[in-house]
Amino acid sequence: MQLSEQGLAVGSQDTNISVHSESFKLLKKHTRPVLAVCWTPKYLCSSGMDHTIQLWSLPDLTAKGNIREHLGAVRFLRWANALVSGSDDQTVRIWNLDSEFKHTKPPKLPTSKKYEGGVKSLLGSLHFYVYQQNREEALNSILALLTCEEQTTQNKLFRMSRENAQLLVEEVQAENYRVELEFWVKGSQNQGEVSGEVINLDKDWSDLAPLLGYRQFQHECFKKAEEAFLKRKLHKAGVYWLGAGVPSKVVEMYLDKHMHLEALVLAALWNLDTQSIYLKWAEKLQKSSKHEQAAKCFIAVNNYKAALEALRQCSCESETIERIKCVLSNH
DSSP: OOEEEEEEEETTTTTTEEEEEEEEEEEOOOOOOOOEEEOOSSSEEEEETTSOOOEEEETTTEEEEEEEOOOEEEEEEEESSSSEEEESSEEEEEEEEETTOOOOOOOOOHHHOOOOOSSOOOTGGGGGGSOOHHHHHHHHHHHHHOOSSSSOOHHHHHHHHHHHHHHHHHHTTTOOOOOHHHHHHHHTTGGGGGGGGGOOTSSSHHHHGGSHHHHHHHHHHHHHHHHHHHTTTHHHHHHHHHHTTTTHHHHHHHTTTHHHHHHHHHHHTTOOOOOHHHHHHHHHHHHOOOOOHHHHHHHHHHHHHHHHHHHHTTTTTOHHHHHHHHHHHHH
């Protein structure tokens, strides 16, 4: 917020800037929360979590363009015969707006289309049970899911519970993202005392975290999550959101990126709804003509009628399919 002869400019978490002068104007260009505003002789300048500095021409406050040079959130703006900006990228920069300003393009932000299939899974070894089976393997696994009570990896995945989620995480601990998976489990076990858990993703901050009160810890987690998300580090952002006490936001993020495995296991660990995740997953699998795998998701929520319908869409007939249909019909 800054007051000058031109009026009162207020930046907001909703990405907008409201200007109160002789008339009211709402300025919309930022794509993340606005952190600073500053009046200059020719422009109103604003900056935010999207790493940009936006410039608005005076007196009509039309969008002039933006500066995209900082690599982190721009939290400080000040006019001193030049524009001074300070950022989380640990730099302070001075801009001569008459000579150095360029009409740069807005930053590219994460989109579902860009991320789909483009982010490495935390639970890579579990993909075999959904995405890498051939048709016969998939049908045999459905039959085992319906008739076998043994706690196989397959059955843990499609008979999800908090205990099964913990066992699945232990199975993949030897892979990458060990720290993130450890916090998934530790955080879910101590949800009321998350501030006491050190999130070991940032050494300097991890040393400080135990000294923070819960509200300050939560605020810092939110800030770090937003920054990690902007840098396309989804799993890191997820851990910080967990630290902030909003696991539902992490599940929503994974679903938005079509990472159903992560969403499912995380939801089970944190006692959130898993049925809706199975159903969304089944819908996605059916669109990809993976009807056998969609049937597993329907079985997981005890919707045997939908599982039977999914199998009827398979283009082949076999003895295994007939056995499965017979078992499903008896439920």
